[in-house]
Structures are given as C-alpha cells and as structure tokens.
Amino acid sequence: MSDSTGARIGPPEKIPTGIAAFDELTMGGLPRGRATLVGGTPGSGKTVFATQFLAHGIAARGENGVFVTFEEAPQDIEINMRGFGWDLAQWRREGRLAFVDVSPPEDDHVVIGEFDLSGLLSRIAHAVDSVKAKRIVVDSITQLFDHFIGAEMPLRRELFRVSAALRKMGLAVVMTAERSAEYGEITRHRIEEFVADNVVIMRNVLHSEKRRRTIEVLKLRGSSHVEGEAPFTMVSGQGIVATPLSSLRLEQQSSTVRITSGNPRLDEMCGGGFFRDSVTLVSGATGTGKTLLVTHFLAGGIAAGERALMLGYEESRGQLFRNALGWGIDFEAMERDGKLAVVCTYPEAQGLQAHLLTIQRLVDEYKPSRIAIDSLSALERISSETGFREFLISLTSFIKKREIAGLYSATSTSLIGGQSVSEQHISTLTDSIILLRYIQQDQTMHRGLMVLKMRGSEHAKEIRQFTIDGSGMHLGAAFDSAPDLFAGGAENNNP
Amino acid sequence: MEALAGGVRSYRRVGQFSLRLYIAGDTPASQRARENLQRLCERHPFPIEAIVIDILRKPALANKARILATPTLICEHPTRAKRVIGDLGDIEKVVEFLGLQQRDVEP
Numbered sequence: 367m368s369d370s371t372g373a374r375i376g377p378p379e380k381i382p383t384g385i386a387a388f389d390e391l392t393m394g395g396l397p398r399g400r401a402t403l404v405g406g407t408p409g410s411g412k413t414v415f416a417t418q419f420l421a422h423g424i425a426a427r428g429e430n431g432v433f434v435t436f437e438e439a440p441q442d443i444e445i446n447m448r449g450f451g452w453d454l455a456q457w458r459r460e461g462r463l464a465f466v467d468v469s470p471p472e473d474d475h476v477v478i479g480e481f482d483l484s485g486l487l488s489r490i491a492h493a494v495d496s497v498k499a500k501r502i503v504v505d506s507i508t509q510l511f512d513h514f515i516g517a518e519m520p521l522r523r524e525l526f527r528v529s530a531a532l533r534k535m536g537l538a539v540v541m542t543a544e545r546s547a548e549y550g551e552i553t554r555h556r557i558e559e560f561v562a563d564n565v566v567i568m569r570n571v572l573h574s575e576k577r578r579r580t581i582e583v584l585k586l587r588g589s590s591h592v593e594g595e596a597p598f599t600m601v602s603g604q605g606i607v608a609t610p611l612s613s614l615r616l617e618q619q620s621s622t623v624r625i626t627s628g629n630p631r632l633d634e635m636c637g638g639g640f641f642r643d644s645v646t647l648v649s650g651a652t653g654t655g656k657t658l659l660v661t662h663f664l665a666g667g668i669a670a671g672e673r674a675l676m677l678g679y680e681e682s683r684g685q686l687f688r689n690a691l692g693w694g695i696d697f698e699a700m701e702r703d704g705k706l707a708v709v710c711t712y713p714e715a716q717g718l719q720a721h722l723l724t725i726q727r728l729v730d731e732y733k734p735s736r737i738a739i740d741s742l743s744a745l746e747r748i749s750s751e752t753g754f755r756e757f758l759i760s761l762t763s764f765i766k767k768r769e770i771a772g773l774y775s776a777t778s779t780s781l782i783g784g785q786s787v788s789e790q791h792i793s794t795l796t797d798s799i800i801l802l803r804y805i806q807q808d809q810t811m812h813r814g815l816m817v818l819k820m821r822g823s824e825h826a827k828e829i830r831q832f833t834i835d836g837s838g839m840h841l842g843a844a845f846d847s848a849p850d851l852f853a854g855g856a857e858n859n860n861p
Numbered sequence: 862m863e864a865l866a867g868g869v870r871s872y873r874r875v876g877q878f879s880l881r882l883y884i885a886g887d888t889p890a891s892q893r894a895r896e897n898l899q900r901l902c903e904r905h906p907f908p909i910e911a912i913v914i915d916i917l918r919k920p921a922l923a924n925k926a927r928i929l930a931t932p933t934l935i936c937e938h939p940t941r942a943k944r945v946i947g948d949l950g951d952i953e954k955v956v957e958f959l960g961l962q963q964r965d966v967e968p
Contacts, residue, residue: 466924467927468927469927471927471942471944473935473942473943473944474942474943474958475944475945476944476945476954477945477947478946478950478954478958479894479947479948479949480890480893480948480950481890481930481932481933481948482885482888482931483930483931484885484886484916484917484930485916485928485930485931485933486928486929486930488885488916488917488920488923489916489928492920492924514930524930
C-alpha cells in the first residue's frame with residue numbers, strides 16, 4: 367500500500383491542494399506520505415483549508431478522502447462547508463468521503479490507568495479502507511489534549527504513533543492545530559514537534575481596524591518552498607483564494623507598440639503614446655482633472671477600435687456618465703455598442719483581496735484591451751499599508767500578464783503638490799507617472815500637467831498648462847516658471 | 862462480542878448497570894483491563910452485565926460508541942452514561958467514578 371512512497375528515493379510526490387496560489391508557494395502542493403500541520407487561531411480558516419484539500423482531491427483528482435473530526439459533528443461540517451460549494455454529504459453517500467466522528471461524547475469520562483489510541487487508529491484504518499482514501503484530514507489535534515487533561519505524555523507518544531501510521535499508509539495528511547496568538551509559539555502543546563513533517567500557518571490579523579488573512583509555509587521537510595506570508599480571502603462557492611506575491615516575477619514581455627492616451631498632445635509628450643502593456647498612474651489633487659484623463663483614455667481606446675473596462679470606486683455610474691457627457695463623450699452609447707463596461711463599487715463593499723478577485727473576474731469575462739481604475743486612493747482607505755501594497759503588486763502584475771494597458775488614478779493629499787502614500791507605493795510599480803497640479807501664477811490658478819516618468823521612452827520634461835471645457839482637456843504651452851511640484855511652491859507652504 | 866469469563870452472569874436489575882469494555886486486539890493493556898473488569902464484577906454484590914468488544918473485529922461498534930482510546934469502559938446508565946479510559950489500573954477509583962456498590966471483601 368505504501369511502497370510507492372517508501373521505496374522511492376528523492377522528494378515525495380506533491381499533490382495539489384486546490385488552492386492554486388498555495389500550490390505555487392509549496393511548489394506543487396502537499397507531499398504524499400507526509401503529515402502537514404496547519405496551525406492557526408480560532409477563525410483563521412484551518413477547517414476550510416483542510417476541507418478544500420479533501421474536496422479538491424475528490425472533485426478534481428479522483429482521490430477519495432477521510433475526515434477525522436475531533437471538534438464538530440460531521441453533520442455540522444457538512445452544513446458549514448456547503449457554502450463553499452462542497453457537497454460533502456453527497457460524496458459521503460457516494461462512498462468517496464468517510465467521516466471518523468471523534469467529536470466529544472457527552473458522557474462523563476475519566477482516565478484511569480494506561481491507554482493507547484488504537485481505537486482511533488483502527489477506526490481511521492477502517493474508514494481509509496472503506497473509501498480507498500488517498501487524503502486525510504484530522505481536525506483538530508489540539509482538541510484531543512482537552513479530552514485527556516493530565517495525560518499529556520502518553521498522548522504525545524500515541525499521536526506520534528498515529529501520525530506515523532497514517533504516513534505509512536501512503537496518505538497525504540493534513541492536521542490542524544490551534545494557536546493562542548498570531549505571532550509566537552507555533553501551536554499550543556507544541557504539537558508540530560512530534561506529528562508533522564511540514565508546518566503551515568494561517569493568520570487572521572486585525573491591523574488598524576482592517577482584517578488581513580494570510581497563509582505561510584513555515585517548513586516543508588526535504589523540499590523547497592516560497593517564503594513569506596501570502597494574503598488570501600475566503601470566497602463563497604470557491605473556498606480559499608490566495609495570491610502569492612513572490613511568484614509575480616517581472617517576466618512580462620515589454621511591448622514596444624504605442625497606443626493613444628486619448629489625447630494627441632499628451633501622446634506627443636509621452637513620445638508617441640503609452641505602451642501597449644504598460645500601467646500608468648495619474649496623480650493629482652481633487653478637481654485637477656484625473657477622471658477627465660481617465661475618460662479620454664477610455665474614449666481614445668474605443669475610438670481606435672479597442673474594448674475598455676472602467677472600475678469606479680469614487681463616483682456612481684450616473685455621475686461618471688454625466689461628467690463624460692459634459693466633456694462630449696457618450697459612455698452610454700459606447701456601452702450599448704459593447705465597447706465599454708463601467709463597473710462602480712463601494713470600496714467598503716468588500717475587502718481588498720475580494721476587490722482584486724472581482725477585477726480579475728471582470729477582466730477575464732470582458733476581455734478588455736485597456737482598463738482604468740478610478741481611484742486607487744479610495745481603495746487605499748479600506749486596507750492596511752501592507753495589504754494595499756500587496757494589492758497593487760498583484761493587480762499590476764495581473765494587468766501586465768494579460769497585456770492590457772492600465773491607467774490608475776490617485777488623489778494627492780495636498781492641493782498643490784507633495785507625494786501621497788499611493789504615489790510612494792506605486793511609483794516603482796507603474797511604468798509611467800503623470801502629475802496633475804494646481805499652479806498659481808500672478809494671482810490666477812492654472813492647471814498643470816507633467817509627465818514625471820515614462821519607462822523605456824523619451825518624454826517631455828516641462829510642465830504644460832491645460833484647460834478644461836465642453837470638449838475635454840486641452841494642453842497648452844509650458845509654464846515659464848513653475849513652482850516645485852513636489853514640495854509645493856514657496857508661496858504655498860504646506861504644513 | 863463475548864461475555865466475560867465466568868459464563869452468563871448478565872442478570873441486570875432494573876436501574877442497574879451494564880458495562881461494555883472496548884479493547885483493540887490482544888495487547889497487554891487489553892489483558893490487564895479484562896482482569897481488572899473481572900475483579901470489579903466479582904466484588905459487586907449483584908451480577909453485572911459485562912461484555913468485552915474487540916474493535917479490531919467489530920469496527921462498526923467502535924464507530925457507534927465513538928471510541929477514541931483503548932481500553933475504554935462504557936457504563937450504560939438510564940440517565941447518564943460514563944466512560945473510563947485506560948486499563949482500569951485503580952479499581953477503587955473506577956468503582957467510585959461509576960458509583961458502583963461494593964461487597965465487603967474478606968481479608
């Protein structure tokens with residue numbers, strides 16, 4: 367039964383968990399014939415992870431599974447997991463899944479004399495045999511220690527024996543264990559030391575009022591893995607969806623094809639337009655014309671025969687359509703022709719990871735060749751700094767992989783100049799940066815535009831004045847003398 | 862399933878006890894648990910129904926009783942079942958926990 371693992375030399379075969387990003391972190395999934403401990407605080411998603419591992423085996427790989435539960439009754443697990451799209455009850459009836467119910471009986475119990483866990487082991491062996499299981503989940507080991515208070519030493523010895531027996535059966539084993547804090551000792555009772563080859567940590571951290579869920583591979587015996595915490599989200603109908611940052615390598619090809627920004631004068635300033643697969647940031651204070659630039663960008667693409675997608679997080683569709691019409695651009699007609707899709711969402715409607723998934727889904731469904739996001743600042747509001755940075759990396763990488771032209775807008779915190787957090791975060795990630803600023807000259811406030819950065823291309827260095835009217839943005843001549851755009855002018859000192 | 866050594870002594874009185882000892886094969890712990898159970902029954906003033914179940918031969922019964930550790934002694938009771946995990950090494954404690962009566966043992 368176990369000869370496929372026992373006799374082999376070299377690392378064991380890895381089997382996919384069904385969480386694509388996790389399989390990238392572990393470079394293939396979890397090893398067969400090995401035990402993986404998944405540690406986490408209550409509510410960190412351990413049971414979901416474990417169930418997904420089984421569900422993927424059953425539904426996608428033809429590998430049956432056994433679920434050993436120390437905590438919840440099987441009926442409760444079946445009900446709780448239905449929302450993720452896993453019909454455990456059905457699989458149980460079809461003989462593809464077996465439960466071993468070791469949830470605590472209501473009887474009074476006491477330990478008198480010596481014992482072993484042969485009872486558990488023989489029931490597991492029976493279940494594994496009855497469905498010819500390849501994967502097994504034990505949820506959660508920590509619960510056992512509460513069964514056997516005062517008998518920790520024999521319990522450790524017995525758990526070691528059980529874990530060894532499961533591995534010997536050639537099963538891929540996932541065991542969950544409780545942690546008492548997000549950072550600190552790996553698990554209560556230091557279970558990882560005696561039952562597991564591999565250790566995975568799931569976290570659910572509250573940071574400045576925002577929840578951030580991550581998964582991290584701490585140890586993968588005899589095999590390499592990607593280090594660091596990968597953020598994830600739990601999606602109904604899908605389970606855990608994670609994004610590995612380190613796999614987002616900068617391997618996208620750089621296109622030399624130029625596309626229009628939607629404004630011929632701006633194209634000139636950029637040395638002939640944006641690049642096909644580039645991401646551009648337009649940053650400016652409120653009212654400087656960011657949404658206008660976004661509108662031109664979309665309309666320009668559509669006029670050139672492209673499809674465009676806009677994601678709005680600040681204004682409603684009604685407002686956006688009215689604004690566009692005010693600049694002579696008819697979004698409604700474009701949508702009717704199937705050239706444009708405008709999707710507006712409240713930033714607070716979901717977490718940042720969920721927003722990312724929504725964007726990815728929309729892009730894959732609608733297949734646009736350019737995408738605009740208005741604005742990043744609205745999204746920044748709902749996340750921690752680390753979470754936001756991860757979001758940006760994932761999003762930018764995704765857009766470039768799809769070879770789409772992207773335009774992000776971001777609001778500067780000060781009216782005249784200064785660098786906002788978004789700018790700092792994103793300046794290294796985007797290919798181009800366009801600044802929009804108010805510029806005071808002789809008692810008059812003007813609007814100015816500057817191409818700050820244009821990766822792989824020459825671009826105009828001066829600040830151009832521009833005006834806005836019923837047909838949109840009009841770039842004019844350069845300012846003769848403009849104040850420092852970053853620090854704010856001497857006459858406009860910002861605190 | 863087998864009756865405890867000593868033949869049929871399973872005359873359970875109303876409101877009295879029924880004992881099930883779950884063991885996993887013929888291990889030293891199983892043997893000790895059997896012997897301790899035998900002694901416990903002998904010291905009881907009335908016959909007790911006591912049955913030994915080897916879960917390796919009857920895995921379905923182990924599932925039904927949700928056996929985790931072995932040996933496990935389950936004391937069925939009309940109001941509240943009790944279970945003792947281990948080889949019953951300390952009979953006094955078992956008797957006390959299960960609330961059994963005890964016949965005076967002659968020295």
